[in-house]
Amino acid sequence: MRLVVDLNRCQGYAQCVFFAPDVFALHGEEALVYDPHPDEVQRERLARAVAACPVQAITAEGLDGTGETGETAAGTGEAVLHGR
Ligand code: SF4
Numbered sequence: 001m002r003l004v005v006d007l008n009r010c011q012g013y014a015q016c017v018f019f020a021p022d023v024f025a026l027h028g029e030e031a032l033v034y035d036p037h038p039d040e041v042q043r044e045r046l047a048r049a050v051a052a053c054p055v056q057a058i059t060a061e062g063l064d065g066t067g068e069t070g071e072t073a074a075g076t077g078e079a080v081l082h083g084r
Pocket of ligand 1: 005009010011012013014015016017024032052053054055056057058
C-alpha cells in the first residue's frame, strides 16, 4: 500500500494516530510523521484512520485491494517515518 498525507491540509488532529499508531505519529505539537509504505497488516487500521481524518488529508492507494485480512498484528518494526 502507498500512503500520502497532504501536510498542508493536515491540522494535527491526531485522529489517524489514534486509529493507526504504528503508521502515524505526531512529533511535537503539529508535525505529523508517517510510514509511506505501510504493511498489509495495517490495512484495517489505515482504513479507519482515513475515514476519521476530519480534513480528508490522507490518501491511501491499495486500501481496497484484493487481500483479505482477517486479523491484525503488531507493527513490523521496520516503519520508515517520513517528515520532520
Ligand atoms: S487525522 Fe488528518 S488532520 Fe489529523 S493528524 Fe491525521 S492527517 Fe492530520
